[in-house]
Amino acid sequence: NAGVTQTPKFQVLKTGQSMTLQCAQDMNHNSMYWYRQDPGMGLRLIYYSASEGTTDKGEVPNGYNVSRLNKREFSLRLESAAPSQTSVYFCASSERGYGYTFGSGTRLTVV
């Protein structure tokens, strides 16, 4: 009963470094999402995948890329990290409607 699993839980990057945040769900959900949470800003959608093979930009996609590797996995890549990307990142999945299941988050610091 893992639900949505995110790795890593914590990461510190230097400006300009790259990294990939991993997300996997075991609920056979079609849709997956990446959000970032910043103080005073709530949760903002970075990218989403309505179904396997499709990805679309959300509200704040600049500086990020995504890959829907298969139905289970949806990764978020930072090609050249910037301090403005310091945030907590949440992956979520849903089957129908808006009953999202969220992972526990990845806390990323870019120095």
Place this chain on the structure above:
Amino acid sequence: DQQVKQNSPSLSVQEGRISILNCDYTNSMFDYFLWYKKYPAEGPTFLISISSIKDKNEDGRFTVFLNKSAKHLSLHIVPSQPGDSAVYFCAAAGGTSYGKLTFGQGTILTVHP
């Protein structure tokens, strides 16, 4: 342009009393609204939702009210318990954002014993 706003960053309530969390939205195409609850170091979890065809939805101690003309919704928790202390996010969906949720900034609720 924040389409969903929670104007109170924090709320402090005594155990047993009512907690009222408020949320305003600007997009008239939104037709489905949800509340999520988040504990530290965990992801948000779904709490309660309401469709725009209703003006009230109850689930145990939690009730969500929707005022479409004012573009306002509220979450009432009665009675409040210390375990309710968390960050509460309202979220909205509909129109061109179908399938995607737009979240408010969150309100930190603290329930004192």
